[in-house]
Amino acid sequence: DGGITQSPKYLFRKEGQNVTLSCEQNLNHDAMYWYRQDPGQGLRLIYYSQIVNDFQKGDIAEGYSVSREKKESFPLTVTSAQKNPTAFYLCATKGSIGTDTQYFGPGTRLTVL
Amino acid sequence: AQSVTQPDIHITVSEGASLELRCNYSYGATPYLFWYVQSPGQGLQLLLKYFSGDTLVQGIKGFEAEFKRSQSSFNLRKPSVHWSDAAEYFCAVGAPSGSARQLTFGSGTQLTVLP
Numbered sequence A: 001d002g003g004i005t006q007s008p009k010y011l012f013r014k015e016g017q018n019v020t021l022s023c024e025q026n027l028n029h030d031a032m033y034w035y036r037q038d039p040g041q042g043l044r045l046i047y048y049s050q051i052v053n054d055f056q057k058g059d060i061a062e063g064y065s066v067s068r069e070k071k072e073s074f075p076l077t078v079t080s081a082q083k084n085p086t087a088f089y090l091c092a093t094k095g096s097i098g099t100d101t102q103y104f105g106p107g108t109r110l111t112v113l
Numbered sequence B: 001a002q003s004v005t006q007p008d009i010h011i012t013v014s015e016g017a018s019l020e021l022r023c024n025y026s027y028g029a030t031p032y033l034f035w036y037v038q039s040p041g042q043g044l045q046l047l048l049k050y051f052s053g054d055t056l057v058q059g060i061k062g063f064e065a066e067f068k069r070s071q072s073s074f075n076l077r078k079p080s081v082h083w084s085d086a087a088e089y090f091c092a093v094g095a096p097s098g099s100a101r102q103l104t105f106g107s108g109t110q111l112t113v114l115p
Helices: none
Strands: A004-007 A009-013 A018-024 A031-037 A042-048 A065-066 A076-078 A087-094 A103-105 A110-113 B003-005 B009-015 B019-021 B024-026 B032-036 B044-050 B056-058 B064-068 B073-078 B085-096 B102-104 B107-114
Touching: A004 A087, A009 A018, A018 A031, A018 A087, A018 A110, A018 B003, A042 A065, A103 B044, A110 B003, B003 B085, B009 B019, B019 B024, B019 B107, B024 B073, B024 B085, B032 B073, B044 B056, B044 B064, B044 B073
Parallel strands: A009 A110, B009 B107
Antiparallel strands: A004 A018, A018 A076, A031 A042, A031 A087, A065 A076, A087 A103, A087 A110, B003 B024, B019 B073, B032 B044, B032 B085, B056 B064, B064 B073, B085 B102, B085 B107
C-alpha cells in the first residue's frame, strides 16, 4: 500500500530530552519535507531534502536536525535547544521535478511536559 | 518573497448552503496554487491545484477554485456544503517547477457546518 507513514501518532517527552520523529515513504519520491503546525499559524517549513545525503534549512530550523541516509526515510530530531517544541509535525513528499505537488503524511503530535 | 493571505479565520455555513473561501497570494510570476483540507488531528489532503490553462479548476469532493490574476486570488467554492466538509482549509502558493522548496501556506480557514 503506497503512502507516507509517520510514527508515532502521539509523543510525550520531558523538557530537555531530544526526540526523533519518523517519516517513511514508499512513493519513490525524491523530495521530502518537515513542517510544524501551530494553531492559527498554518504550516511552517523546518527542513527539506531533495536527494539522499542532502538537506536544506527551512524557515524555522533552529532547534531541529534531520538526516537523509535513505530515499525512503527522513527522520526529524527535536533537540533540547528548541524552546517551544509542543506542536503538530507534518512530513510531506514530492516527486521528481515537474510534478510540483506535495503529499502529506498523517502527522505526529508532540507534547513536551 | 511569495506569501498567501486567507482573510477569514473562521466561517460558519448551514448544510446545503454555498461556500466560498478566500485566498489572496503575492508572487512575482505565474504561481502554482493549491488548496488542501485538514480534518482534526490528520494530515493535509489535496483538494485541487492550478498550474496553467483553464482558470476554473475542478477538484475532489465537489470543490472548485478560480484563478484570477488581476485580483491575485484563488478562491475555493462549493455549491452545496455537506456536514462532512467541516474542516480546516489551507491555500498554498508554489514556486515554479525546479524549486524543491516550493510551498508557502496561508494560515488556514476553519469551516463549521451547521445542521
